[in-house]
Amino acid sequence: MARRSAPLSEPSYLPHPPHQGRRLNDSAETSWQRFLRTEVFAPEKLPGNVSILTGATLFFGGIAALRTWGELMVPA
Numbered sequence: 342m343a344r345r346s347a348p349l350s351e352p353s354y355l356p357h358p359p360h361q362g363r364r365l366n367d368s369a370e371t372s373w374q375r376f377l378r379t380e381v382f383a384p385e386k387l388p389g390n391v392s393i394l395t396g397a398t399l400f401f402g403g404i405a406a407l408r409t410w411g412e413l414m415v416p417a
Contacts (some may be wrong), residue, residue: 381390407414
């Protein structure tokens with residue numbers, strides 16, 4: 342049975358145009374600022390970015406801890 346869509350909506354197989362939200366494109370915005378806004382601080386990407394930051398922090402924190410207290414872990 343075919344799936345019906347709402348009468349005024351687009352078909353589901355057509356790609357939707359990217360949604361910029363309420364933010365207007367700032368002509369003075371640099372590519373670095375645009376990258377930070379769209380990839381780092383975007384609400385839909387924030388949970389993944391926090392997960393990556395947590396993993397990197399634990400990794401480098403473990404290295405620092407082993408370099409500092411590594412000798413205490415080896416039986417004498």
